[in-house]
Amino acid sequence: MSSNSTADNLCAPGDTICVIRVYEQEVIIVPTLLLLFFLGTLLAVCLLRYCPERRRARSTAPQPSQNQHPYQRSSHRHTQRNSRRQDLQGIDAPPGLNALEHEELPMTVQPIQQNVRPTLAAVPQTATARQHAAFNQVTALPLSFCAKTDNSVHLYRARMDSRDVVLRVLKETADSSEKQHFLGFASFLSGLGPHPFLPALVGVVSAQSPLVMAVEELQHRDLLGFLWRCRQDNSGGESPCDLTEKRIFTMAGQVASALDYLHTQRCTHGNVAACSILVGGDLTAKLWGLGPAYRRRTQAGSPGELEDMELRKWQAPEVLARRAVTQSSDVWSFGILLFEMVTLGDPPFAQLMASELLQYLQRGKTLKRPATCSNSLFAIIRSCCQWSPQQRLSMSELIRKLHAGEKSANGRTVIRVPEPLDMEKYLREAGYGEAYNYAVL
Template sequence: MSSNSTTDNLCAPDDHLCITKEHMQAVIIVPTLLLLGTLVTLLFLFLRRYCPEHRRSRATAPRSFGSSHGHTQRHSHRSHLQGIDAPPGLNALEHEELPMSVQQVQEDVRSAPPQTSTERHHNAFSQVSALPLSFSIKPNDEVSLYRASMDNRDVILRVLKEKESSSEKQHFLDFASFVSGLGRHPYLPELLGVVSVQSPVMMVMEELQHGDLLGFLWRCRQDSAGSESSWDMTEKRIHIMAGQVASALEYLHSQSCIHGNVGARSVLVGGDLTAKLWGLGSAYRRGTQPSSPGEFQDMDMKKWQAPEVLARGVVGPSSDVWSFGILLYEMVTLGDPPFAQIPTTELLQHLQRGKHLKRPATCSSSLFSIISSCCHWNRKQRLSIPEVINKLQAGEKSANGSTVLRAPEPIDIERYLREAGYGEAYNYAVL
């Protein structure tokens, strides 16, 4: 007997409620269960496709080294990786585990450009030894310098002494942040790391084997029994090294940064005689400790400063150009102080009378013309840094590269400090 006939037998033809109850299972319950099952299946597929936990587990799954099929399958999807599956510098498919969480990867992707953390720890250094001073002057009471090895590389540790206050520590770390913020340049010493979590805090800088340029020039004064060495100074080498310092200055000026402390004491020399500009203490202090217009903190170095700086006027890139001219004078004289016979108290008046640096006997007319153009009283008539670079590059082609520059006598430290106009002297190497 069919279901229709059974229903008709049980229910009256006009009893609709009875007929509905009799067909409830077939018409309502079964379709409802089928619909719920479909929804659950769709939900499962959706979670499987888009759930972050699933993607993380898939990315961190160990590589199956025993299955060549699994390796081939991974490479077959390489071109489809996007987002956190393929963060810059890291291919998740070539690691057993991701070395960071998904959140960290996303943060690294957002940062531009991605950079390795500069944080270091004390156990990263070996063969630590104190760095001797270039000459005996009053050392910096806040910072000590050490030579060390890190990752098979020679480095210099600029260490803040532990007795310093929290404000001095913050000042030290702010300076490290300032140096890091300048970015990399081939003729600026590279900041390799900072120790900030543990005491003592320190900056880790690349080591330049010959140290500061001033000490290097003084060593070049030694005749070495008349023999020439690979680090003897010639006019051509002056053009090359000065061009490197000028390139660093041009970069700093493009970062709206006035150096304010250009001189041989602020240039470091590498083993291959590459010159790199350091001495950034003045630039940092000018940005963090505003003072009266044109006032420089390093007033011990007056003989390197432009007339407008001495007069506390407006300071600009042309002020660095003046100091760069003095640097050229130091290089060609192998470290003589500028305006040696003029007391610092009379220097501004001396310049106001139209006096200028005298041409050294070892200086060619072309090189001295660059010095004179940098040290012009009228700042508007001084060369710009790009013009300085062009003149140095042009002069390098014809500069004498065979005649070694010599000085008549070794340097006398006490006399130098007096003629250079140092007041309360400091260790320039740690600025």
């Protein structure tokens, strides 16, 4: 009311300009000041939010100095060069372009504490270089029956420091849990330590993407494929595929030595089979296939995980009955491995379905002696594959028997199996699923 009366007193009726002047402060000046204050506040918030982080990033970025070692300065330039190469994704570069041909990657094997669940921190993100070398001749590793595809990992073969290696490369699309698993598995392998009959973990690239695990490559790859090639080799001359019973005792003794070492590290393998053995150019056998052992250690897997296992015919009766995998069940599987070796890759219990095996064993039946197997070797197989875990050979007894058998075994007669490999028949008799993807190489 007072405002209206003021305007009526000061302004003549109908004088609009006069009325605007009376209300100028309330209608124009105050809203304008409020708008300017709002814009100033918004600008200050933006400056506080973004500018300090940019300054901090510039201040913490490592700058090369004249006092640095030449390698440190080259590493700095290498990092800057990588930041500009967004078009290349390391080993996943376009076909025909070897992105790692001239790049140095920090390689390190990180130790872990025993009996500690591996975590992402177990392989530090700031890797210290154990050795620096360039991957070259990087090519995709051909898949075989035993080299299964993994949704999160690429497999490559390469040369590093004049030696052949297999690269397990985590895909760029991997999520945090897959990265955790990848680095945890690398840490687990590193923690097992070196052994002459375990493939050497050459190094782990953990400080930059892509994450890479480098493991020594063995010339003949998996033992099962090697046995199948021996079966198909009918040349009659000296050949790396010529297996004698003496050689089987030697290779089996090497695998048993590695298995015994794992047991001393409180690691149960649980996956002993020809697919889990790698063979070198000099026919040295090395035990691999440690993925299930790592999963059991980190995830406390229950015996119910047998539902997802394809190697049921290699498992001990107690494992088929959904009890835990033990060192004694590894001994049972080792007996099945000996059967595979002496038959040049035949599946065990071929006449049975995997679902019938436990009932078959409950009736006191076991493997039949192959025609190519001597009595002394078959006696060891039977001692490994006893129904009661307490009646099976201990690892020390097994190694002693293998060494004794090696001394007296036939080293001249080459084992031959006349029947050619029928893959469809093998898949059916070994108990694999029909959709298994394979290629014999």
